[in-house]
Amino acid sequence: MLVGWWLLFGLLTAATYRSSLIAHLSVPAMSAPVDTFEELIGRAGWSWGLEPTYGAEWEWFKGSASPTVRKVFQGIEVLPTKEHLQRVMAGSHALLTWKFYIQSLIASRFTDASGYTPLYIGRSQQYVSTGYGWGFRKGAPFLRRINEVKQWLLEAGLVNYWLDDLIQASAQAARMKQAAAGGTEQKEQARAAEDGRLVLGLGHLQTAMYLLVVGSGFAFLGLLGELVLPHH
Structure with missing residues (x-):
């Protein structure tokens, strides 16, 4: 009787060990994400860059007085967006770009119908003034009221909510268009996504x-x- 229980225990232990080993070897460990400039420059072997626009973001990096930002600027590589994203997919590379632009690009081109994407967007954000604004005549009596309403919308989070909803709708339309040119399975997934169903x-x-x-x-x-x- 005792030998039988030890045999069962040994079989159960061996099965548990094999299952854990298979799971560990089958699922690759994910590296820690990069969220800040300090983490970016602290990673050995990492590279980063900008698109060749040389606009407000370039001037922001160039004119910053922060030692960390200036160190990031010294290592910037200027490449087309497509090449940057290829290197990001390969690993150990970061693309420094506009938040809503990259969200829209990832959602439409690098996200499947279930919402999975292999790309990660850092949580740290930097405000870069682009010089855009609404023009009003000098002394307009409604200017103060418009500023108050805009501030309320920003503080309530409605602007980010509307932008996220717009990005998701645009991305879904882009995936539908790509799937229309694909095989039967892709078309079925696209139709299901359009109906709100999940394959x-x-x-x-x-x-x-x-x-x-x-x-x-x-x-x-x-x-x-x-x-x-x-x-x-």
Whole structure:
């Protein structure tokens, strides 16, 4: 009887070890994200850059008095956006660009129907004045009221909410257009996304598969115990 229980314990331990080892080797470890300039310049082997516009962002880096920002400016590589994103996908490279522009680009070109994207957008943001504004005649009586309403919208978060909604709608339309030129499976996923439905794939069924494997393992152990352990 004791030998049978030790046999079951050994089989269970071996199965658990093999499962953990397979899971560890199958799922690659993700590196820590880069959120700040300090983290960016502190990573060995990393590179970063801007698009060749030489606009407000270039002048902001060039004229900054911050030692960290100036160090970032010294390492900037100016390349086309497509080449920057290819290097970002390869790893150890960062593209310094406008927030809503890159959000729209990633959502439309690098995000699947389930919302997954391999690209990461840092949480740190820098305000760069571009010189845009609304023009009013001098002394306009409604200017103060407009400024108050704009401030309320910003503080309430409505501007970011509307922009995020606009980006998602534009990205969905872009994915639909790309899928229309693809195969039958892509078209089905596009139609499902348009209707608000989600086409399940293997990635969505992993939990059920794990439960099936674990349940089958316990059932096998129970059957093995019935065959090995002596019956009274």
